[in-house]
Amino acid sequence: MKAMRVHKYGGPEVLVLDDVLVPEPKAGEARVKIEAIGLNYVDIYQRTGLYPLPVPFTLGMEGAGVVDAVGDGVNEVKKGDRVAYAMVLGSYAQYAIVPAWKLAPLPAGIDVESAAALLLQGMTAHYLAHSTYALKKGDTALVHAAAGGVGLLLVQIAKQIGATVIGTVSTEAKAALAKEAGADHIILYSQTDFAVETKRLTEGRGVHVVYDSVGQSTFNQSLDCLRPRGILALFGQSSGPVPAFDPGILAAKGSLFLTRPSLHHYTLDRAELIQRATDLFSWVAAGKLKLRIDKTFPLREAAEAQRQMEGRKTTGKVLLIPE
């Protein structure tokens, strides 16, 4: 089968479309014939070595398709089931091996492209808004990169709950998308000091929570956006990792809370994973959560897809389709 692999860390040019053997599922595992692959920022961290993995490895943390074989003892899914999954390495390929407990069966109204566009970024938005800081009606949240993959979903989920949402984006075109997703206020953080603007919009009070996936370039100002005892959920670093800092700063800026959550720890078992996936599928089916599939590339063009994501040229979701 074809698999897009990394043999050495580096830029998008290090991706190689290799011919490898179709893998066999072991006990507790299923083999999925991949029909759609979700592109995520984590793929870039793994390719560059920011999140190091032993090489060579097949990229990709999200996929959807059809179960084509199962190992011993699998009772969660069977051959022929349509499924999607997230947070298992190796989806940039024609087939992938996945622990069966991590597979979410697709309800009738959800096609594989939508599932591959939804699960990883959607479950992230779900846990951020419902678990990391459980938003309440009337809360105010600041969402960075609000027109990105996670961003557009998080804005919509926060609005469903009844929060006021301030979104940051880098361009006017992205501002329009975040607004359409329901953001109450947009700040062009490429042009405006977003901490000053957030304080102005909240009449000096600050927000209850900042959902910050941008990291290095936003971290310090994000702390300045919070009200006393507010929480900074730092869930990514698309601008680079945040350097070491003195925790005393959290006291000085208002007895703040800082957490660095990962989807792994918010889908700890099948019950938690299926609960989040079921919510997402039902919201999409009911039209309460809109998916934006921005671009679709054949798997062999994964490098170009990643270039565009790193270059801030994508909004919403990017999919890869294996040939």
Ligand SMILES: NC(=O)c1ccc[n+]([C@@H]2O[C@H](COP(=O)([O-])OP(=O)(O)OC[C@H]3O[C@@H](n4cnc5c(N)ncnc54)[C@H](OP(=O)(O)O)[C@@H]3O)[C@@H](O)[C@H]2O)c1
């Ligand atoms: N912890 C978790 O559980 C978890 C799970 C999923 C994703 N994440 C994180 O969430 C973030 C968003 O992921 P995503 O897949 O949805 O990607 P994305 O938001 O679609 O793309 C990243 C966006 O970050 C913004 N950005 C700001 N500064 C940037 C820079 N210097 N270089 C590149 N982009 C920059 C850009 O939006 P603007 O042009 O509007 O600034 C860009 O479009 C990533 O940091 C990812 O690692 C974390």
